[in-house]
Amino acid sequence: MAEGGTAPRRVALGPGAEFDLIRRFLAGEGKLPEGVLVGPGDDATVLEGGWVLSTDLSVEDVHFRRAWLSDTEIGYRAAAAALSDLAAMAARPLGVLVSLALPPEGGADPEAVHAGIREAAAAAGAVVLGGDVSRSPGPLVVDVVVVGRTQAPALRAGAEPGDEVWVTGSLGAAAAAVRLWTAGKDPAAELRRAFARPTPRIAEALRLAELGVLHALVDLSDGLAGDAGHLAAAGGVEIVLEASRVPVSGAAGEALGEEGALEAALHGGEDYELCLVAPAGSLRGDELGVPLTRVGRVEPGDGVWLDGGDGVPRRLARGGYSHVADAGGPEP
Amino acid sequence: MAEGGTAPRRVALGPGAEFDLIRRFLAGEGKLPEGVLVGPGDDATVLEGGWVLSTDLSVEDVHFRRAWLSDTEIGYRAAAAALSDLAAMAARPLGVLVSLALPPEGGADPEAVHAGIREAAAAAGAVVLGGDVSRSPGPLVVDVVVVGRTQAPALRAGAEPGDEVWVTGSLGAAAAAVRLWTAGKDPAAELRRAFARPTPRIAEALRLAELGVLHALVDLSDGLAGDAGHLAAAGGVEIVLEASRVPVSGAAGEALGEEGALEAALHGGEDYELCLVAPAGSLRGDELGVPLTRVGRVEPGDGVWLDGGDGVPRRLARGGYSHVADAGGPEP
Numbered sequence: 001m002a003e004g005g006t007a008p009r010r011v012a013l014g015p016g017a018e019f020d021l022i023r024r025f026l027a028g029e030g031k032l033p034e035g036v037l038v039g040p041g042d043d044a045t046v047l048e049g050g051w052v053l054s055t056d057l058s059v060e061d062v063h064f065r066r067a068w069l070s071d072t073e074i075g076y077r078a079a080a081a082a083l084s085d086l087a088a089m090a091a092r093p094l095g096v097l098v099s100l101a102l103p104p105e106g107g108a109d110p111e112a113v114h115a116g117i118r119e120a121a122a123a124a125g126a127v128v129l130g131g132d133v134s135r136s137p138g139p140l141v142v143d144v145v146v147v148g149r150t151q152a153p154a155l156r157a158g159a160e161p162g163d164e165v166w167v168t169g170s171l172g173a174a175a176a177a178v179r180l181w182t183a184g185k186d187p188a189a190e191l192r193r194a195f196a197r198p199t200p201r202i203a204e205a206l207r208l209a210e211l212g213v214l215h216a217l218v219d220l221s222d223g224l225a226g227d228a229g230h231l232a233a234a235g236g237v238e239i240v241l242e243a244s245r246v247p248v249s250g251a252a253g254e255a256l257g258e259e260g261a262l263e264a265a266l267h268g269g270e271d272y273e274l275c276l277v278a279p280a281g282s283l284r285g286d287e288l289g290v291p292l293t294r295v296g297r298v299e300p301g302d303g304v305w306l307d308g309g310d311g312v313p314r315r316l317a318r319g320g321y322s323h324v325a326d327a328g329g330p331e332p
Numbered sequence: 333m334a335e336g337g338t339a340p341r342r343v344a345l346g347p348g349a350e351f352d353l354i355r356r357f358l359a360g361e362g363k364l365p366e367g368v369l370v371g372p373g374d375d376a377t378v379l380e381g382g383w384v385l386s387t388d389l390s391v392e393d394v395h396f397r398r399a400w401l402s403d404t405e406i407g408y409r410a411a412a413a414a415l416s417d418l419a420a421m422a423a424r425p426l427g428v429l430v431s432l433a434l435p436p437e438g439g440a441d442p443e444a445v446h447a448g449i450r451e452a453a454a455a456a457g458a459v460v461l462g463g464d465v466s467r468s469p470g471p472l473v474v475d476v477v478v479v480g481r482t483q484a485p486a487l488r489a490g491a492e493p494g495d496e497v498w499v500t501g502s503l504g505a506a507a508a509a510v511r512l513w514t515a516g517k518d519p520a521a522e523l524r525r526a527f528a529r530p531t532p533r534i535a536e537a538l539r540l541a542e543l544g545v546l547h548a549l550v551d552l553s554d555g556l557a558g559d560a561g562h563l564a565a566a567g568g569v570e571i572v573l574e575a576s577r578v579p580v581s582g583a584a585g586e587a588l589g590e591e592g593a594l595e596a597a598l599h600g601g602e603d604y605e606l607c608l609v610a611p612a613g614s615l616r617g618d619e620l621g622v623p624l625t626r627v628g629r630v631e632p633g634d635g636v637w638l639d640g641g642d643g644v645p646r647r648l649a650r651g652g653y654s655h656v657a658d659a660g661g662p663e664p
């Protein structure tokens with residue numbers, strides 16, 4: 001996007017309790033302030049000059065448990081999840097601001113948490129620019145604000161009928177780890193790592209932007225079904241996913257079975273892979289150093305549909321994990 | 333500051349446990365990323381183009397108690413405190429990003445909290461641009477990221493021997509309210525309001541910047557002693573405060589006595605007034621629509637000193653409230 005070359009925009013959010021709440025919060029707001037190019041509803045805010053901002057909250061016993069992760073991994077994961085919002089905009093990370101609420105003695109070691117944040121930031125080319133520190137009366141809380149830059153942000157809106165839907169990497173491994181932990185089992189190293197040290201797809205997003213093929217882009221934090229729902233809602237289109245094409249993690253398949261792993265890929269979340277919409281025929285799948293898989297297509301209509309192979313797609317309810325709906329015990 | 337006209341800078345922080353921790357967090361960082369004009373240690377980050385960012389965390393039972401404030405006031409106060417960091421940079425607020433961790437059923441009403449945030453933002457000319465929402469296993473957590481803009485940010489560094497130190501408004505009322513609540517008493521309406529609905533001094537900061545008199549500026553969140561300590565450290569100078577000149581809140585004086593109210597003004601925090609350094613003789617005190625009081629002077633040396641009237645200043649230990657030191661029960 002050339003500076004000032006695009007009208008300020010709001011973006012429609014997909015379905016889900018979390019997004020209903022966010023929609024209500026934003027309902028009263030009028031037009032965007034001067035200099036703000038992209039406002040509520042996308043993965044991040046875009047300011048004149050190409051600055052891209054987003055904030056991402058990680059709360060103990062909601063997004064993670066200390067029994068599952070080392071303190072360094074808690075920090076790494078919180079920062080990686082936040083940085084993934086910059087990947088979702090095809091923006092280059094420059095800095096992070098970190099707010100920490102620290103539990104009393106015996107809770108997480110703040111220096112280890114911060115070391116993990118710094119490590120994830122450095123891996124993405126960013127440094128810690130500032131933040132805030134406080135005590136917490138209970139849970140460890142990590143809020144990471146990411147600051148990136150791009151002259152051509154990739155947005156959620158832009159999918160057109162006839163386009164193809166692609167994802168990077170493989171899906172479902174992080175959710176499989178959580179399901180195993182929750183069931184009292186130890187996940188395999190590959191599953192554990194997917195949850196503990198996700199890799200925001202920064203380089204891949206920048207490469208895709210360079211190729212000029214991005215009609216729409218989102219990162220996968222709430223499961224493919226939910227996040228594709230954002231692309232469908234923002235573009236005013238229908239997305240049809242083909243079940244047989246979804247690149248389900250092999251390790252997730254071993255742990256959960258084929259059906260369970262597909263369910264984790266669609267509704268589990270926390271993969272931090274990219275889901276992109278590109279013109280038909282514009283990608284081969286070998287453009288990145290990581291797998292790039294065509295998983296579906298864009299059609300006129302609305303919502304996200306799954307084609308199980310019989311040619312009769314069924315509409316996917318948004319079943320991604322909700323960080324606000326109270327579905328019993330804490331789960332990430 | 334003209335765009336790109338100032339070398340990137342780091343700023344020395346004053347003494348205190350909270351700042352020791354922040355200093356350690358930042359110690360490993362190298363030079364600032366391209367396009368970042370002001371980095372760690374000031375009230376906010378400044379980006380090329382004049383964008384100003386800061387993040388401020390409010391945690392239940394650390395920064396506030398639900399018994400003290402309505403849910404709307406909790407939101408208002410969290411946003412006002414964050415917006416005060418833009419006042420401290422003499423930046424005009426444009427937007428906020430809000431992260432909320434929401435307690436289970438029976439906790440704070442998220443819509444009321446958010447209404448308070450929106451109200452404080454609107455009062456400062458800002459809108460909600462985005463954010464994140466999550467459940468909390470316990471305390472309500474509100475993190476407010478503020479986005480403002482200025483072509484001439486006022487920094488903490490810049491005080492020179494011979495300059496005068498001034499503050500806006502009156503000090504100690506918010507801290508007096510907290511002391512009364514903590515002692516099981518009800519604060520007077522004026523004290524309560526100072527804590528529940530602080531007014532970030534945006535218009536006043538912009539006016540002072542317009543006047544061209546700001547050698548250095550900070551907002552008062554940790555008490556005059558602590559925040560003047562940041563100005564002294566950043567400028568490499570000594571600040572001498574005159575006890576008789578400190579504009580102690582009359583209502584705080586009635587509640588705590590003269591000495592207690594002075595102590596609240598110096599070490600209590602949460603006033604969200606401005607403390608500025610200006611050339612001697614450049615201000616009369618009637619430039620703003622609110623009181624503007626000369627409270628001290630800048631000298632060669634270091635630290636913050638208090639002149640009790642006998643002409644023999646004593647060094648003030650930083651006794652401002654620390655949000656990380658564990659001093660027993662929760663207090664804001």
